[in-house]
């Protein structure tokens with residue numbers, strides 16, 4: 101069955117009402133943007149999410165979390181997307197947690213995440229496009245640990261993080277999956293330079309420069325040279341989460357647009373009476389439903405540990421990326437001139453969409469992966 | 476859960492024992508489908524046997540009540556049966572408008588007598604049905620239909636013309652929309668069933684651009700229809716008609732899944748040396764796999780009674796546009812091979828004929844534009860739609 105269980109529905113309802121109250125564009129996104137907050141999100145909200153158990157949603161029960169899966173995470177992410185709520189939920193509570201599951205580093209950082217005090221970041225990309233196999237940042241053995249040198253970019257919340265999971269190369273060469281290792285690097289590590297970058301959607305993603313950053317052997321997450329596996333697991337969760345956030349975003353933007361079509365008059369009619377707009381809105385509605393179904397399916401397969409999870413995750417991210425792009429383009433267009441103003445919220449959806457599409461691989465990247473896996 | 480596992484094992488064993496090997500091969504063309512009915516010529520013993528054993532078990536309509544010839548299976552069991560059939564590549568034992576369209580409408584609106592009379596025959600593939608909805612002046616605007624049924628006391632007298640009636644010349648019975656009152660457009664329509672061998676019924680085939688499945692003009696000249704063959708209330712047939720259309724659209728939307736639901740287009744096309752086409756195929760696969768997830772979700776929603784009544788329109792629109800796209804890409808990948816209309820190796824022009832046939836998907840059962848209009852009105856509640 102692809103329908104939600106009662107517990108899942110309750111979680112979705114709870115998150116929906118909580119974020120519709122506390123996670124709104126006015127209270128969060130605009131507020132932090134307008135005061136120039138260096139984090140781009142509110143720690144107060146992160147704490148509130150902890151009180152609701154959300155920050156520990158994906159942490160195993162034996163480590164004090166709720167032990168829930170990708171499906172529940174997707175339900176939360178959809179509401180985050182609907183409200184454009186900035187928070188470290190995706191990268192900390194889902195991606196970093198997935199990478200840290202079952203490791204000593206996990207034991208170290210989970211309590212802080214559960215308490216809503218710790219923020220974690222995930223550093224994969226080194227160029228403007230997601231190419232995890234191309235990782236070149238070098239980790240040389242040195243003493244009883246490693247010395248890391250290289251650069252990373254698009255590290256979401258990198259400047260606010262207490263710990264950054266850095267994917268580095270311990271063997272092999274760029275292009276190979278083998279020889280990668282994941283390191284947990286504390287923010288205050290010597291030689292780590294963090295440039296806080298503000299993106300188009302006013303979220304923060306850092307550029308890192310590592311110059312011989314010394315870490316102990318116990319900073320390794322998982323196994324040396326076999327970091328691609330936890331990296332892939334974490335990215336699967338991240339991609340499904342980002343897909344769900346895009347579905348929520350598309351759905352939020354389209355609801356706002358439908359409301360506008362029902363109230364704006366031109367030529368003596370509500371613009372929603374024009375068939376050309378109706379048909380585009382109806383087409384978009386179907387696309388959003390399909391993107392959501394694909395995302396839920398990906399989450400379900402991830403949770404089941406099914407072989408097809410990888411393929412379906414690529415499908416979900418690619419589909420959600422394309423659909424949400426269509427949703428925000430139609431949204432701004434159908435709002436006419438007002439949609440171009442900063443004062444109106446609809447443009448914020450457009451900016452966020454672009455960032456989410458790029459995160460963990462854009463829709464072209466994922467379509468290419470679908471083709472590779474399929475052919 | 477344990478019960479379902481047992482059911483799965485028993486089903487697997489039964490299919491293994493009863494599905495003839497010839498019925499585990501992919502259909503080569505539409506002509507391989509089994510339609511049943513009084514005059515149907517089975518192409519093979521295997522085809523006949525497969526229909527008989529499945530019909531006896533009620534598994535042509537696994538989720539209908541056993542009392543009406545169905546299998547009496549739960550939604551979960553039905554899903555398992557479908558999965559197990561798919562696993563061995565079993566063909567659909569019966570293609571039938573009776574199953575996919577009329578049956579559900581009779582289950583909801585038919586009298587007990589009508590259900591007992593018609594449903595088991597539908598389940599066993601003994602009557603082949605056609606759909607008499609469209610008329611020359613009533614296509615998308617279906618409620619504009621003019622075919623008249625006069626109340627003659629003990630029967631109705633039907634006069635008029637239908638068009639685009641698929642397989643009218645091969646069907647045994649017709650489910651037909653007729654006008655019983657001119658006072659209101661939607662409120663004067665009734666839903667009648669009658670035998671195509673009734674006096675006064677005639678058909679004239681029309682060939683499709685694909686060369687496939689001739690559909691027909693159908694004429695009614697003083698056709699007498701007994702009153703107990705009216706489904707639902709007189710003048711209230713529009714509700715029955717719409718309910719049936721929902722099922723028709725649901726069926727047609729399945730076409731979006733194409734021939735192999737698990738196989739992607741990239742897999743079936745093999746090596747493609749054109750970068751632009753390769754990219755289009757990749758994007759198509761994303762759409763198709765996402766749509767497959769949606770279909771599964773939609774069917775589960777339907778079975779759980781949670782689907783919005785207008786959702787079949789969304790599915791029909793998305794599924795049929797996707798299927799058309801699939802065949803455009805197959806044609807592009809095939810090059811001149813895909814243009815062979817009559818030749819041995821093109822299997823009688825399968826590729827171009829199917830490509831052309833799919834163009835009807837976004838017309839039959841209501842056009843894409845009409846589906847979008849329904850979604851805009853009933854789901855999005857846009858004004859004046």
Ligand SMILES: Cc1cc2nc3c(=O)[nH]c(=O)nc-3n(C[C@H](O)[C@H](O)[C@H](O)COP(=O)(O)OP(=O)(O)OC[C@H]3O[C@@H](n4cnc5c(N)ncnc54)[C@H](O)[C@@H]3O)c2cc1C
Pocket residue numbers: 364365366367371374376377433434435436437438440
């Ligand atoms: C950056 C910018 C600069 C501008 N500069 C100027 C300027 O210098 N001077 C000036 O006078 N104006 C200016 N404009 C205004 C511009 O001309 C209007 O925004 C434009 O005409 C659309 O009108 P509207 O914004 O009221 O949208 P609306 O007319 O409300 O349209 C809303 C939506 O409904 C659709 N719609 C409306 N009517 C129909 C219909 N009959 N059929 C189908 N769809 C319909 C529209 O296409 C749109 O998608 C500017 C706008 C922008 C964005």
Ligand SMILES: Cc1cc2nc3c(=O)[nH]c(=O)nc-3n(C[C@H](O)[C@H](O)[C@H](O)COP(=O)(O)OP(=O)(O)OC[C@H]3O[C@@H](n4cnc5c(N)ncnc54)[C@H](O)[C@@H]3O)c2cc1C
Pocket residue numbers: 605606607608609610613614615616638639640641642690835838839840841842843844845848
């Ligand atoms: C292969 C095939 C099999 C069929 N089988 C059957 C059958 O068995 N029984 C049966 O009864 N019918 C059958 N049909 C008929 C089918 O249901 C009609 O063709 C369909 O409803 C469209 O009607 P029409 O052909 O009269 O087109 P029209 O209604 O004339 O439409 C022409 C064009 O105008 C557009 N249009 C019409 N109204 C609107 C509107 N309000 N807004 C926007 N655009 C609009 C349509 O979308 C279309 O693009 C079949 C059709 C095909 C192609």
